[in-house]
Amino acid sequence: MKTRLIVFAFMAMLVIAASCQNDGQIEFNRFYSNGSVVYQAHCQNCHGAKGEGLQGLIPSLTDSIYLKNNKNTLACQLNSGLKGKITILNKEFEGEMPASKLSPLEIAQVLTYVTNSFGNKLGTINTDRVNTDLAKCK
Amino acid sequence: MKNTGYIIALILLGYGCKFNDSATKTLPIYGNKEPVTKTVDGKQVTDTVYQTIPAFKFVNQYGDTITEKSLNGKIYVADFFFTTCPTICPVMHRNMLPVYNEFKNNPDFRILSHSIDPKYDTVPVLKKYADKMGIAGNTWWLLHGNKDATYTIAKSYLVAVQEKNAQENYTHDGFFILIDKQKRIRGTYQGTDPAEVEKMTADIKILMAETDQKAAK
Numbered sequence: 001m002k003t004r005l006i007v008f009a010f011m012a013m014l015v016i017a018a019s020c021q022n023d024g025q026i027e028f029n030r031f032y033s034n035g036s037v038v039y040q041a042h043c044q045n046c047h048g049a050k051g052e053g054l055q056g057l058i059p060s061l062t063d064s065i066y067l068k069n070n071k072n073t074l075a076c077q078l079n080s081g082l083k084g085k086i087t088i089l090n091k092e093f094e095g096e097m098p099a100s101k102l103s104p105l106e107i108a109q110v111l112t113y114v115t116n117s118f119g120n121k122l123g124t125i126n127t128d129r130v131n132t133d134l135a136k137c138k
Numbered sequence: 139m140k141n142t143g144y145i146i147a148l149i150l151l152g153y154g155c156k157f158n159d160s161a162t163k164t165l166p167i168y169g170n171k172e173p174v175t176k177t178v179d180g181k182q183v184t185d186t187v188y189q190t191i192p193a194f195k196f197v198n199q200y201g202d203t204i205t206e207k208s209l210n211g212k213i214y215v216a217d218f219f220f221t222t223c224p225t226i227c228p229v230m231h232r233n234m235l236p237v238y239n240e241f242k243n244n245p246d247f248r249i250l251s252h253s254i255d256p257k258y259d260t261v262p263v264l265k266k267y268a269d270k271m272g273i274a275g276n277t278w279w280l281l282h283g284n285k286d287a288t289y290t291i292a293k294s295y296l297v298a299v300q301e302k303n304a305q306e307n308y309t310h311d312g313f314f315i316l317i318d319k320q321k322r323i324r325g326t327y328q329g330t331d332p333a334e335v336e337k338m339t340a341d342i343k344i345l346m347a348e349t350d351q352k353a354a355k
Contacts, residue, residue: 046228054228055235056270098224 028112028124035113038106043114046097051118057095059088062118071115071122075130076137078107104130165316165345168323169296190321194291196252196283199264204250204279206321211355213345214248214317215338217329218292218299218310220255221267226312230329231271234278234314237339242277246319247342249278252288254299254310296323314338318345319354 047053051061061067066088067074081099085092102110108130115122169189176183193206215237219227234249241247253259259267264280281288292299292310295317299310316325316338324345327338345351 045225048232054232055272057267058228096222 024124027126028116031109031112031124031126032116034106035109035111036117038102038110039113042100042102043110051114053088056091056093059086059091059093060118061114062120063088064120064122067115067120068122071125072133072136074111074115074125075104075107075133078102078110079134080137104134107134163344164348165324165341168326188320188322189294191291191294191317191323194283194287196281196287197261198279198281199261199268201261204281209248209250209317209321211319212246212248213319213342213351214250215342216250216252216295216315216317217313218252218254218288218297220253221259221263222255226330230312230314233329233332233335235271237335237342238273238278240339241342242275244277244346246346247277250281251278252281252283252291254285254288254292256282256285256288296326316341316345318348319351 046058047061048058053060066086070077077097078100079102082097085094087093100107105127108125108127111125111130114120115125167188171189172187174185174187176185191206195203195205198204215234217230217234219230221227231251234251238249253264259280259282261282264282268274268278268280289299295313295315297311297313297315312329314327314329314335315323316327318324325338325341327334329335
């Protein structure tokens with residue numbers, strides 16, 4: 001009888017702990033896990049499973065400072081592609097990233113994944129944020 | 139009676155060890171083979187003739203002409219790619235880098251990457267690609283050649299390549315092909331799979347240790 005009670009109490013604690021996740025955390029988890037699927041399908045070939053890039057050809061996604069400074073233009077980069085010189089981790093790259101055919105939701109998911117993986121920690125980039133950023137694309 | 143069982147077990151164990159003997163391990167020879175009967179010293183001798191890579195002529199990233207003669211006495215790996223390929227090529231060459239690093243100081247080893255987009259991938263473009271990949275010297279050649287020659291050689295490596303399709307994409311297999319000093323196919327590996335490429339590295343070492351590879355010039 002006593003054991004049952006302990007098990008019940010433990011289960012109850014688990015349920016409470018799980019529901020303690022706030023809405024923000026739930027949104028983040030949803031975007032992040034879907035984003036990892038988008039990443040594998042559309043980004044990983046070039047940027048690598050660990051976001052390591054490829055030598056001097058393809059930049060890594062581990063430059064947290066670049067990502068932070070360009071947080072509001074990342075959506076445009078994915079939407080319209082990227083051409084010309086950029087400096088990542090003090091190394092210059094000048095290839096071309098093709099425009100993706102991702103929806104604003106997918107862009108939000110994959111950006112949330114990338115900017116919170118590989119040592120980055122920028123929080124959720126949600127669909128509203130992406131739509132606002134896309135409206136300001138040059 | 140009990141002892142007989144032990145003896146049988148021991149014999150079986152002995153056979154098992156034979157198959158695992160790494161000292162005598164050799165790689166299979168792939169491609170078509172034909173029996174050829176010759177008369178040597180008045181005796182009929184039947185020999186197996188294996189498929190070999192035919193003569194070719196390409197230009198590498200330094201502008202040097204590369205023919206089948208440039209590979210005499212060399213074991214090499216061939217693949218097909220193009221520099222603007224957004225799909226499997228970055229994966230293939232990410233996986234090829236450790237192979238390059240492992241064997242770059244071995245004068246009898248080469249990597250040949252044939253571009254299937256000769257219009258865009260000119261010699262300077264290939265040189266730039268090599269520089270950015272961080273590859274130097276003569277271990278890894280990026281080859282430019284006319285389209286027909288490249289597509290023909292792909293067939294002899296048993297690799298499928300195809301011209302631009304409706305989506306303006308080239309398609310090609312991601313295979314790495316291992317060729318021995320007699321220009322025979324000794325292995326094919328999925329270049330997009332790191333585990334298969336690791337197996338290739340192990341196989342290259344086995345091949346290098348084969349008696350008729352060590353003897354070949």
